[in-house]
Amino acid sequence: MKFLSSRRRHRAVRPLLLVAALFLTGALYTVAVPDERSSADAGTSTQVEEGRALFAVNCSSCHGLNGEGSSEGPSLVGVGAASVDFQVETGRMPLAAPVEQAPQKENIFSREDIDAMAAYVASLGPGPEIPTEAQYDPEGLTAEQIAEGGELFRTNCSACHNFAGSGGALPNGKYAPPLEGVTPKHIWEALRTGPQQMPVFSEEVITDENVRMMIAYLQSLEEEPTGGLTLGGLGPVSEGLWAWIVGIGGLCLFAVWIASKGARK
Ligand code: HEC
Ligand code: HEC
Known part of the structure; x- marks a missing residue:
């Protein structure tokens, strides 16, 4: 076997390897792909x-x-x-x-x-799928976007859920629940599926980005409740009432003070 020099053998290895590699790929393909699919x-x-x-x-x-x-x-x-x-x-x-x-x-x-x-x-039947985190995670929104979320919330949701998201009563013993502590995923799902009396807000009306803005707004409410003082977080109504009580109370005290001064004269 003198004519088969080591050089010739070396050359024959490459095409052989190529054929082997192709064969292996083919074999792997037939084994792996249908298996994965099934x-x-x-x-x-x-x-x-x-x-x-x-x-x-x-x-x-x-x-x-x-x-x-x-x-x-x-x-x-x-x-x-x-x-x-x-x-x-x-x-x-x-x-x-x-x-x-x-x-x-x-x-x-x-x-x-x-x-x-x-x-x-x-x-x-086709309906909204369970969202991925990217669809509801409010991470990375700017302050303007969060403010816009507040605007969207006041326009679309506050009629039932109150402007501070603290919920409200509806006719026939039904209610819109408070939104504090509701997870972002459940907020997304509530919008897209409209439980009970709540309307469905579709992607065409309120985009996923809009939803994320509203979620960020609701979270910002939880971080710093409206009013500064704990007035129950019920917004303008209770704050107005508070001002009314303090204001009228102050006027009464003032009247009493004037009266007592007048009496001393
Ligand atoms: C017409 C009244 C109405 C409007 C408008 C409305 N909702 Fe609701 N929402 C409800 C009611 C009623 C429920 C309770 C459904 C149930 O208990 O099955 C609810 C439930 C929810 C829940 C679930 C709360 C929980 O505790 O699981 C979220 C979140 C929510 N709404 C967010 C919103 C947002 C955000 C908007 C505005 C884009 C909005 N809703 C607009 C009436 C409303
Ligand atoms: C005792 C009766 C009862 C049982 C049991 C029950 N449901 Fe319901 N389901 C209702 C009623 C009534 C409503 C609508 C009223 C409401 O949402 O308050 C409803 C609403 C729903 C909705 C909302 C439909 C919509 O329009 O978006 C879903 C989803 C649902 N049910 C799934 C389930 C699943 C899943 C189970 C089992 C794990 C289940 N239900 C068991 C009575 C029932």
């Missing part, structure tokens, strides 16, 4: 199945076996994953018994369970 499919359909099972046990008595609704609860077709996330995470759902307005309570489900039920409800 596992992703299986993942979501298992999640939807899990959600369907959880829903049947916990929710179907009011919302129907296929989420179509009943006399006890509305149809959930098209309310979206965000609505399920909001309702379950704030403890409003599952409702224990029919009431005027589902109260907030301790959430009894794990993250996985909520995601599964949300995926199931989302599979019934």
Whole structure:
């Protein structure tokens, strides 16, 4: 084998390596890609199945076996994953018994369970998805943007939630809850899904950036409550009342003082 010099062998290695690499890539592709795809499919359909099972046990008595609704609860077709996330995470759902307005309570489900039920409800019809942090995180907004958030809040929300976000009563024993301590994600979800009497504020009306501005404004209220003094944070009404009491009280004292001076004369 004298004619096969080491130099020739060396040259033959390169194309061989290339063929081997191509073969390996091809093999990896056929193994990895369809595998990934099928596992992703299986993942979501298992999640939807899990959600369907959880829903049947916990929710179907009011919302129907296929989420179509009943006399006890509305149809959930098209309310979206965000609505399920909001309702379950704030403890409003599952409702224990029919009431005027589902109260907030301790959430009894794990993250996985909520995601599964949300995926199931989302599979019934398209609706708002659970937002990513970038959609609601108010980090990095300027002072002007926060002030604009206040403007948006006063225009769109204060009629029900009060200008300081401290909530208010609505007709028929219903109420708009105080917004202090509500998480940014739940604020986003409330806007996009419109629970109860609250209107839906869609992306076309109020962009995600607008929502972030309002969240930043609400957080700024929590940092420095309006009025400086603790007047209950109820805004102009109670502050006006306070001024009224102090003002009238002062006038009374003044009148008494004048009267006593007059009496001494
Ligand atoms: C006892 C009956 C009852 C049970 C059980 C119940 N719900 Fe509800 N659900 C209601 C009623 C009534 C409403 C509407 C009134 C309200 O929001 O206060 C509602 C509203 C909702 C909404 C808001 C719909 C919308 O228009 O955005 C969602 C989402 C929801 N329920 C999901 C669930 C899920 C998920 C479960 C199970 C974990 C569940 N519910 C269990 C009665 C029920
Ligand atoms: C027509 C009255 C009305 C208007 C306007 C309104 N809301 Fe609401 N909002 C409600 C009611 C009623 C609820 C309670 C829903 C429930 O309990 O199911 C609510 C609930 C909420 C919640 C959930 C609070 C919680 O404790 O989980 C948030 C957040 C919220 N609203 C923010 C806003 C913002 C921000 C705006 C303005 C863009 C707004 N709302 C405009 C009536 C209103």
